[in-house]
Amino acid sequence: MNHFQPVALEHASRLVNHGPTVLVTSADGARRNVMAAAWSMPVEFTPPRIAVVIDKRTYTCELVAASGAFGVCLPGTALADLTYALGSTSGRTLDKFERYGIGASRGPVLGMPLLEAGCAAWLECRLIREPHAEDAYDTCFAEVVAAAADARIFAGGHWSFREDNADLQTIHHLGGGNFVRAGGTLRARQL
Amino acid sequence: MNHFQPVALEHASRLVNHGPTVLVTSADGARRNVMAAAWSMPVEFTPPRIAVVIDKRTYTCELVAASGAFGVCLPGTALADLTYALGSTSGRTLDKFERYGIGASRGPVLGMPLLEAGCAAWLECRLIREPHAEDAYDTCFAEVVAAAADARIFAGGHWSFREDNADLQTIHHLGGGNFVRAGGTLRARQL
Numbered sequence: 001m002n003h004f005q006p007v008a009l010e011h012a013s014r015l016v017n018h019g020p021t022v023l024v025t026s027a028d029g030a031r032r033n034v035m036a037a038a039w040s041m042p043v044e045f046t047p048p049r050i051a052v053v054i055d056k057r058t059y060t061c062e063l064v065a066a067s068g069a070f071g072v073c074l075p076g077t078a079l080a081d082l083t084y085a086l087g088s089t090s091g092r093t094l095d096k097f098e099r100y101g102i103g104a105s106r107g108p109v110l111g112m113p114l115l116e117a118g119c120a121a122w123l124e125c126r127l128i129r130e131p132h133a134e135d136a137y138d139t140c141f142a143e144v145v146a147a148a149a150d151a152r153i154f155a156g157g158h159w160s161f162r163e164d165n166a167d168l169q170t171i172h173h174l175g176g177g178n179f180v181r182a183g184g185t186l187r188a189r190q191l
Numbered sequence: 192m193n194h195f196q197p198v199a200l201e202h203a204s205r206l207v208n209h210g211p212t213v214l215v216t217s218a219d220g221a222r223r224n225v226m227a228a229a230w231s232m233p234v235e236f237t238p239p240r241i242a243v244v245i246d247k248r249t250y251t252c253e254l255v256a257a258s259g260a261f262g263v264c265l266p267g268t269a270l271a272d273l274t275y276a277l278g279s280t281s282g283r284t285l286d287k288f289e290r291y292g293i294g295a296s297r298g299p300v301l302g303m304p305l306l307e308a309g310c311a312a313w314l315e316c317r318l319i320r321e322p323h324a325e326d327a328y329d330t331c332f333a334e335v336v337a338a339a340a341d342a343r344i345f346a347g348g349h350w351s352f353r354e355d356n357a358d359l360q361t362i363h364h365l366g367g368g369n370f371v372r373a374g375g376t377l378r379a380r381q382l
Binding site for chain 1: 371
């Protein structure tokens with residue numbers, strides 16, 4: 001059963017307020033990709049805007065530049081291994097969705113691929129072109145145009161981290177595959 | 192006993208890689224301030240650079256613009272209440288260091304006030320002037336010029352979250368005074 005429910009746009013920035021490591025999804029025509037990103041933050045609540053660092057050498061950067069859009073998905077603890085894997089491989093030479101058996105839905109506004117199984121939430125984002133910030137700092141600013149969350153951990157505009165939703169709790173990358181979460185430290189295994 | 196040790200600059204971005212809520216310190220002449228900021232991220236490892244959202248209406252923004260520098264301190268769980276308080280009051284009308292009995296040392300390069308007691312780490316930062324990003328997104332880019340961490344939780348370039356250093360573990364603001372940390376959810380009390 002899928003527990004995802006829409007999140008009001010005025011609450012969207014709260015989804016990344018606490019600094020989770022995220023998965024950045026992208027697509028341009030038939031090309032698509034998903035990568036891990038530890039570096040993101042909100043920059044505004046209303047309208048909801050975020051900043052994400054996307055290395056300009058990545059396939060993701062190429063697709064985002066082409067489509068002007070990307071998705072941000074928040075993996076839960078159960079996806080720590082997958083997250084590390086998605087941050088350690090390039091989508092130029094393989095379709096990571098197929099390689100890792102990742103199912104994706106289509107974003108309601110921009111058609112970005114979005115992960116729900118094992119994730120706590122997602123945000124669909126429209127790139128705000130800022131050539132200097134992109135060039136100098138690999139920093140992409142974007143406006144959130146749609147968001148949703150698993151109602152078992154985020155509902156009514158608020159997070160609720162509890163013992164019974166530990167698998168959905170967000171993960172925060174320390175480096176080298178080591179994550180912290182509410183509840184302890186996870187060590188990612190190689191997939 | 193103070194356990195702070197210098198952190199090599201090539202490891203400085205790791206201090207904020209996992210999205211902790213931070214305290215931004217500032218000073219210009221005799222004026223000084225400290226505020227909480229949930230929105231920050233690294234943007235580069237070498238040279239170590241970060242981005243922090245500082246609302247342009249704040250006293251901190253005024254001091255940072257004047258001095259071209261700021262500090263970033265990582266409060267541990269024991270400082271959750273203080274962190275929430277520092278994010279809910281303005282330094283224009285009171286000296287928050289005095290009001291809350293906060294001791295501060297002087298940064299080695301830029302002389303910024305830096306908190307160590309109860310904190311896991313600090314970074315001393317030189318503002319990189321980016322008028323457009325500051326104006327449009329309240330986003331301040333900066334280069335880290337010095338960093339240090341409590342060796343009980345960060346040493347040799349790596350974090351180590353353990354049961355015996357729970358008080359130093361970083362906190363991550365969900366909103367409204369609710370934080371998550373490795374180990375559970377903290378609810379800040381009003382000071």
